[in-house]
Amino acid sequence: MSEFAFKARELDSGDELAPKRAEFVLDEVVYLDGNSLGALPVSVPGRVEDVVRRQWGELRIRSWEESGWWTAPERIGDRIAPLVGAEAGQIVVGDSTSVNVFKALVGAVRLAGEGRDEILVDATTFPTDGYIAESAARLTGRTLRPVTPAEVPSALSDRTAAVLLNHVDYRTGRLHDLPGLTSAVHAAGALAVWDLCHSAGALPVGLDEHGVDLAVGCTYKYLNGGPGSPAYLYVRRDLQDRFDSPLPGWNSHAEPFGMRTEYAPAPGALRGRVGTPDILSMLALEAALDVWDGVSIEAVRTKSLALTDFFLECVAEYVPQDRVESLTPAAHEHRGSQVALRCDDAGEVMKRLIDQNVVGDFRHPDILRFGFTPLYVSFTDVERAARVLGEVVAA
Amino acid sequence: MSEFAFKARELDSGDELAPKRAEFVLDEVVYLDGNSLGALPVSVPGRVEDVVRRQWGELRIRSWEESGWWTAPERIGDRIAPLVGAEAGQIVVGDSTSVNVFKALVGAVRLAGEGRDEILVDATTFPTDGYIAESAARLTGRTLRPVTPAEVPSALSDRTAAVLLNHVDYRTGRLHDLPGLTSAVHAAGALAVWDLCHSAGALPVGLDEHGVDLAVGCTYKYLNGGPGSPAYLYVRRDLQDRFDSPLPGWNSHAEPFGMRTEYAPAPGALRGRVGTPDILSMLALEAALDVWDGVSIEAVRTKSLALTDFFLECVAEYVPQDRVESLTPAAHEHRGSQVALRCDDAGEVMKRLIDQNVVGDFRHPDILRFGFTPLYVSFTDVERAARVLGEVVAA
Structure with a gap:
């Protein structure tokens, strides 16, 4: 040897x-691609089978209440919260990361107010964030300015509405300074939006501690939620009442079954929901999160x-x-x-x-x-x- | 008797x-809520188990190619196409209905061009369509005008950019005149966007035949895709090259793995994709569509x-x-x-x-x-x- x-x-x-390894389905492969698709947790297949055969197959429509389907987005959000340093009630799960970037960035621009006309975006980011940021800028009449994370402090000004940054660079693995950059963004009076895809589940994020405004992340990498499992949106508690989503679907309504013509946003993190949650993927994720116990x-x-x-x-x-x-x-x-x-x-x-x-x-x-x-x-x-x-x- | x-x-x-009944999991219940959540097709549990245990658990990341995960949105779109009277290559599956209404309506307004400043929306529609239409109007600087379907012909003008209508009213079950209203919308030079949630899988829609411009629908009602299964977006073939999505995620890029900073939209229906597809829900839907064979x-x-x-x-x-x-x-x-x-x-x-x-x-x-x-x-x-x-x- x-x-x-x-x-x-x-x-x-x-x-x-080391004992956690037994909670995953692994074989003779050395699997170093969990930052793309996490391995299958042992608890998932049985849970998914129950969701399909019993909850859908037998209880059918009753499962929206009886199996807790309706409240899954916020319940699972609360399971993710401690992993990213957030108190409960600030995260909802659902939609893809791209869709959540759109909600977060348009929401941030609106929170920043009319006077601020520029969005800064991490030029080294995973491409989808840049594409969606461009769309958010176009639809809100702002200018998009790509800068490296190192350039952010000098690029900030009283024109800056929001800054979209990746916590960890998907190519190089570089960890950016979330506390320092968030402080700099705040000092300029702007909002900090962080993409946690490559950090959540791998290292402490400290969303609450560092005063991050909004954040998004996927759940299929270090959180092992399964292929294309739903992403999440964090909106800091004190911003929630003013968070104005560009995707105000019926699931984010104060009274979703009231079937009102007028939109009235739900209080709290629920405001980040949009349409009917994809239950199979979502409950597979919920089972996958069991590995974090303890x-x-x-x-x-x-x-x-x-x-x-x-x-x-x-x-x-x-x-x-x-x-x-x-x-x-x-x-x-x-x-x-x-x-x-x-x-x-x-x-x-x-x-x-x-x-x-x-x-x-x-x-x-x-x-x-x-x-x-x-x-x-x-x-x-x-x-x-x-x-x-x-x-x-x-x- | x-x-x-x-x-x-x-x-x-x-x-x-009648023989099709045996392809569903049913019991002593008379289930008349399939227009909310379709019953479980017998083929689904085994397929989902294979997706979880083998495709995810054993093949892991290789399944994006080997198990056809990457192409699922357009492949399953082509399975839905004949059910709504569309040739292949015009439908992609993914995201919720609400998110697809947003893509379709903003896309329609952009196709209509700058000179048209009004969106008409079915005042009797399922609420989410109205809420999302309001957001689409706000973000594109248009005015939203709710009218009943019967009022559409007289409300159309050269100001009309797009009209969002439901094919079947979710409360009363009234079937609206898709061919006639689409013609009227076209005669006014506007685009017709149809929500097929309550018609797809229950009656002929004839998207191609009637020249519908864009359409969306869910898959968990008469298509039996499972709770919150992904919705779909139809963009008529001759509009695809000009379809300009407000959610240009990396999955809609012409070269998604090129990781380019500049966005360049994919040709065809793929342009309606956004982020990573939720594979578990999507492949459950694919299995559920087997019941339509023959x-x-x-x-x-x-x-x-x-x-x-x-x-x-x-x-x-x-x-x-x-x-x-x-x-x-x-x-x-x-x-x-x-x-x-x-x-x-x-x-x-x-x-x-x-x-x-x-x-x-x-x-x-x-x-x-x-x-x-x-x-x-x-x-x-x-x-x-x-x-x-x-x-x-x-x-």
């Missing part, structure tokens, strides 16, 4: 989260950093230096829960890695992306992934 | 769709009218005339697939009906609503429902 394989075993034996997000962060540290060590040991270059910041305070390696033939290398049962993903044009989900990735996985990577690039 | 029970048996024995929508319509005719006959026989009054048009050309009965104590009556295993729904303030899904409701069901209604109101 190599020195690193031995060290991996030691690290696994000291890992307080888990502290601080412990997750500690393990996440240990995993990425160890992966970088193993890569330095196993992979020739001229073949890959890490784009992920070395400093812990700037690192998410993934490692991105630049590699000239990344597409081909990732194919061979997958053939060897090491699954990460390839991001155009030259990035090998490896996500580390602390609830189920072991240090033994990490050592094996780096070792196989070394073999593949040497071949 | 009463005369009507005998007649029910005769009608059932002559019903060519079914002609004309046969469905014939049975639907026979069911509602027979229900009205039985009600006339079993229920004292002073207790209920039908709000559903007697003329076939104005009737959808439901019967709405006005009844002073409708809330209480519906509770007792449900206690007696006859499930319809109550619509505030005084409506008993019964939906007739031709694929699984029998004439024997109809006779029993009317008979129990008669007993309940007499008690």
Whole structure:
């Protein structure tokens, strides 16, 4: 056994989260793509079967009340809340991340008021945020200005209505300074909207603590909700009464079954709902969240950093230096829960890695992306992934 | 056996769709609420289990290609297309009905061009359409004018950009004149947007034949897709190149995995996609659509009218005339697939009906609503429902 394989075993034996691995369906694959689609929690299939066969098949329409379907968006929002540092009553689940970005950004612009005519958007963001931000700007008559997160402080002005930022860069894995940037945005009198897709479930977010105004995130990455599981919207409690959604569907009405012609928004987080929630996907997510019982997000962060540290060590040991270059910041305070390696033939290398049962993903044009989900990735996985990577690039 | 029970048996024995009933999970309940939530098709539970356990649990991220997840929105759209009279390539599935109303109506206003500043909306519509139309008007700087469908022809002018109408009124069950109203809208140079929630799967729609511009619909009523299953958007082929979605998420990009900063819309119906599709709900819907194999929508319509005719006959026989009054048009050309009965104590009556295993729904303030899904409701069901209604109101 190599020195690193031995060290991996030691690290696994000291890992307080190691028992969580048994709560997921895993096999011989080293699965480092949980930042794209989280693995299946063991609790999900049985729950989904019950939802389909009994709740839908037998109770049918009665399940809207009796099986708690109607209140699922806010109930599941409250399950996600502690994972992102939010008190209950501020998150609703539903719709895709893109749709929630639209709600959040138009809502933020309206909260900022008429005098502010510019939206700043993270120029390095996952593309959908930029496209939707452009649409939000066009529909609200604002100007959209793409800037890097580092440029945000100097770009802010009394023209700024809202700033849309990613907590963790989806390509490089860089963790942006949510507390500092949010403060800077507030100092300029603007609203901060954060996209948590690549941070929620992997590290502490502290939405309430840092006074974030609005936030969105998906649930199929580190929250393991399943393919395309519904996203969520956070609206800080003291903004909820003034939150003016551009998608005021009947589910967000104060009296949804009153069937009123006039729209009157519900109080609280419910105002972020739109149409009928997609119950199958939503209740699969609810079951998936059971894996967080008894888990502290601080412990997750500690393990996440240990995993990425160890992966970088193993890569330095196993992979020739001229073949890959890490784009992920070395400093812990700037690192998410993934490692991105630049590699000239990344597409081909990732194919061979997958053939060897090491699954990460390839991001155009030259990035090998490896996500580390602390609830189920072991240090033994990490050592094996780096070792196989070394073999593949040497071949 | 009463005369009507005998007649029910005769009608059932002559019903060519009767064998379809075995493709649904049904029990001793007379289920007349399929216009709210369709019954569970027998094919769904096994398919969902495969999606969860094998496609997600074992193949994980590979399923986006190998299990056809990525192309599900347009593939399932093409399954729905013949049911609403559309050629393939014009429908995508995804998001809620409310979100699709927003895409369709903003898209329609943009297609109409700058000179037209008014949107007409069906004043009798399901509320969410009105709320979303108001938001669409506000965000595009248009005026919203609620009118009844009958008032549409006289309300149209060269100011009209778009008209949002319901094909079947969700309360009364009145079927509106889609061909005639669409023609009138076109004659005024405006675009017609139809909401098919209460008609798709129950009667012929003829989207292509009648030149409808855009349409939306849910899939959990007569299409039996499951609770909150994804809705769909139809954009007529010759409008697709100019369709300009207000929700241009990455899934609608011409090159979604190119991760480009600049948005470039995909050609065709794909342009109506937004974010990552919710696969569990979507593939449950796909399985549910198997029940349509070999079914002609004309046969469905014939049975639907026979069911509602027979229900009205039985009600006339079993229920004292002073207790209920039908709000559903007697003329076939104005009737959808439901019967709405006005009844002073409708809330209480519906509770007792449900206690007696006859499930319809109550619509505030005084409506008993019964939906007739031709694929699984029998004439024997109809006779029993009317008979129990008669007993309940007499008690």
